[in-house]
Amino acid sequence: xxxxxxxxxxxxxxxxxxxxxxxxxxxxxxxxxxxxxxxxxxxxxxxxxxxxxxxxxxxxxxxxxxxxxxxxxxxxxxxxxxxxxxxxxxxxxxxxxxxxxxxxxxxxxxxxxxxxxxxxxxxxxxxxxxxxxxxxxxxxxxxxxxxxxxxxxxxxxxxxxxxxxxxxxxxxxxxxxxxxxxxxxxxxxxxxxxxxxxxxxxxxxxxxxxxxxxxxxxxxxxxxxxxxxxxxxxxxxxxxxxxxxxxxxxxxxxxxxxxxxxxxxxxxxxxxxxxxxxxxxxxxxxxxxxxxxxxxxxxxxxxxxxxxxxxxxxxxxxxxxxxxxxxxxxxxxxxxxxxxxxxxxxxxxxxxxxxxxxxxxxxxxxxxxxxxxxxxxxxxxxxxxxxxxxxxx
Numbered sequence: 001x002x003x004x005x006x007x008x009x010x011x012x013x014x015x016x017x018x019x020x021x022x023x024x025x026x027x028x029x030x031x032x033x034x035x036x037x038x039x040x041x042x043x044x045x046x047x048x049x050x051x052x053x054x055x056x057x058x059x060x061x062x063x064x065x066x067x068x069x070x071x072x073x074x075x076x077x078x079x080x081x082x083x084x085x086x087x088x089x090x091x092x093x094x095x096x097x098x099x100x101x102x103x104x105x106x107x108x109x110x111x112x113x114x115x116x117x118x119x120x121x122x123x124x125x126x127x128x129x130x131x132x133x134x135x136x137x138x139x140x141x142x143x144x145x146x147x148x149x150x151x152x153x154x155x156x157x158x159x160x161x162x163x164x165x166x167x168x169x170x171x172x173x174x175x176x177x178x179x180x181x182x183x184x185x186x187x188x189x190x191x192x193x194x195x196x197x198x199x200x201x202x203x204x205x206x207x208x209x210x211x212x213x214x215x216x217x218x219x220x221x222x223x224x225x226x227x228x229x230x231x232x233x234x235x236x237x238x239x240x241x242x243x244x245x246x247x248x249x250x251x252x253x254x255x256x257x258x259x260x261x262x263x264x265x266x267x268x269x270x271x272x273x274x275x276x277x278x279x280x281x282x283x284x285x286x287x288x289x290x291x292x293x294x295x296x297x298x299x300x301x302x303x304x305x306x307x308x309x310x311x312x313x314x315x316x317x318x319x320x321x322x323x324x325x326x327x328x329x330x331x332x333x334x335x336x337x338x339x340x341x342x343x344x345x346x347x348x349x350x351x352x353x354x355x356x357x358x359x360x361x362x363x364x365x366x367x368x369x370x371x372x373x374x375x376x377x378x379x380x381x382x383x384x385x386x387x388x389x390x391x392x393x
Contacts, residue, residue, distance in 0.1 A: 013135050023337065023353070026344050034348040035379030037367045040324060042237035045370045048293040049237075053286050056279035065274060069267035070259075071097030071245075075277040079230075079245050082284050086205070086217040094255060096246045096262045099271040101203055101229050102132060104246050107265050108165065108227055109136040111258065112197050118161045119199075122153060123358040126173045144360060151177035151318075155186035158196075165197045166190075170218065171204045174327055174357050174366045176320020178215045192224035199227045203234040204323040207295050209302055209369075211321060218249070225250035225258060232276075234324075236287030237294050243276045298324055298369040301376045305367075308377070312384050314391060324369050327354070332363045333390045340365070347382040 010016075020028065027033065039045055070076065076092040083090045098104040113119065115137035121129040123142040133140040141161040145151040151172060158166055168187060170179045179187070191198045200218040208214050219228040231244030246262070248255050276283075305326055309315050318327035334342075336353035343349040354364025371379070 013137060023340055023344075026341055027350065030344060033344065033350040035371075035375055035382060036350040037371060037376065037379045037383070038350045038352050039371050040368050041239065042290075042294055042370055043240065045297070046372045047237060047290065047297060047370075050286055050289050053283070053290070054279075056282035056286075057275045059275065059278045062275035062278055067267075067270050069263045069270065071095065071272060072274070072277040075243075075280040076245075078281040078284055079247075082235075083217065083219055083247070086214060086219070088217050088220045090219055090247055094248045094259065096248065096259070096266060097272045097277065098231075098244045098246065098266070099242045099273075100233065101201065101231050101244045102128065103271060104227075104229050104231075104244055105129075105132045105167075105199070106136055107246070107262060108197075108199055109133060109138045110265055111261050113138045113164045117164045120158060120161065120163045120166045122167065122169060122172065123360070124151075124172075124175060124354070124364075125169055125357060127356055127358065129167060142358065145172065145175065145177065147318075147360075150180070151175045152180060152183045153187060155183060155190055158187065158190045159194060163196055165199050167199045167201065168218075169201045170215070171207070171320070171322030173204060173323055174325035174352075175318055176209060176323045176325060176327070178321045181216070184216075184218065188221055188224045188226070191226075197225045197227065199229070201229045203229065203231055205230070206235050206291055207298060207324060208322050209299060209320050215322065219247045221249045222251070225254040227258075232280075232283065232287075235291060236283055237290045238283070238287065241276050241283070243272055243280065294324075294370070297373070300373055301369045301371070302326060304373065304377050305369075305380065308380050308384060312388070315384065315387060318364075320369075326367050326369055328365045328367065330363055330365060330387050331391060333387075336362055336364070339386070339390070343383060343386055347386055349379045349382050349386075351379075351383065 075097060076095040079095050080090040080092040118139045118141050119133055120143045121140045122145055130140050143157045144154055146154055168179060202217060205214055218226055226249045228247040232241050233239035248258050309317055314331050316329040320326050336355055340351055340353045352366040
């Protein structure tokens with residue numbers, strides 16, 4: 001029997017190998033990226049923020065701790081009122097506040113799943129879902145978005161794996177695709193018939209890129225138990241304030257049971273700070289200017305992208321309808337990781353490879369639409385020249 005000391009035993013919910021990949025290592029080695037087209041933090045992109053936007057956080061009532069598991073009534077009323085912009089009536093008593101949408105997912109996975117249960121997640125989409133599911137002992141199973149039909153969900157595939165919940169992102173990150181009415185009705189119908197809950201992430205709903213008005217929200221859904229997510233991180237461009245929300249919709253009995261259980265879960269952590277809840281009505285009102293500035297920035301850079309691609313027929317834009325990202329399809333002359341590393345090393349340009357987002361085939365790059373326009377245009381020009389060099393070689 002060995003006398004060697006044993007190390008600690010860690011949970012398999014956390015990856016055993018946390019070493020950075022080649023792209024992360026190269027980014028760390030270089031430090032600042034001159035033309036970083038992956039930047040998704042609006043507070044670092046020269047976006048306009050009104051003077052005094054955070055003054056409401058200084059409310060002296062914030063010195064008094066009044067724990068409310070689902071959130072202060074005034075804050076939940078402010079969220080409900082904000083949904084009027086989307087033409088939706090939301091009962092404040094059906095709203096649960098969380099510190100972030102990531103925490104909202106954790107609450108919902110705990111609410112709906114036992115360890116080992118399955119949730120369906122879309123692909124391509126944001127790569128966070130697999131980690132969030134694993135941390136709560138839940139098994140993620142992918143359903144595909146169809147590139148031949150505007151990246152709509154394959155509704156027929158939602159019955160795979162006996163899921164406890166289906167996650168949808170509307171608009172999707174990174175494709176910018178919206179869930180069209182027919183697909184939305186099909187998803188809700190499938191979930192209702194199979195007693196599966198629907199979780200809809202709408203954090204980018206306020207950013208329509210190719211339509212004048214924001215798309216319809218799932219917050220009004222009544223046929224199936226539905227949890228609609230939003231938050232300050234995107235709607236007001238304030239990720240540092242740590243406040244998000246869950247709107248619970250569906251049949252009355254199901255909603256009542258879900259809310260009671262969510263209140264129990266939230267009561268164990270009481271994660272949302274009092275000052276930000278007190279400030280929320282003012283933040284949602286005064287933050288309209290920030291939202292407009294972000295939308296204008298994204299539309300400006302998208303227009304520059306269209307102009308640049310008009311002279312580069314080899315490149316194809318996956319036309320985004322909403323959100324902060326754009327996806328480019330390039331000729332399969334070099335693998336994604338080699339190209340992304342080459343852009344960093346030779347051109348000082350940062351982009352995401354498509355495999356980060358689980359595209360079904362190679363040859364995709366993902367760009368943020370948030371960088372300052374001059375940075376965006378120069379980075380894009382360098383990217384296109386690098387592709388042309390590869391094609392000529």
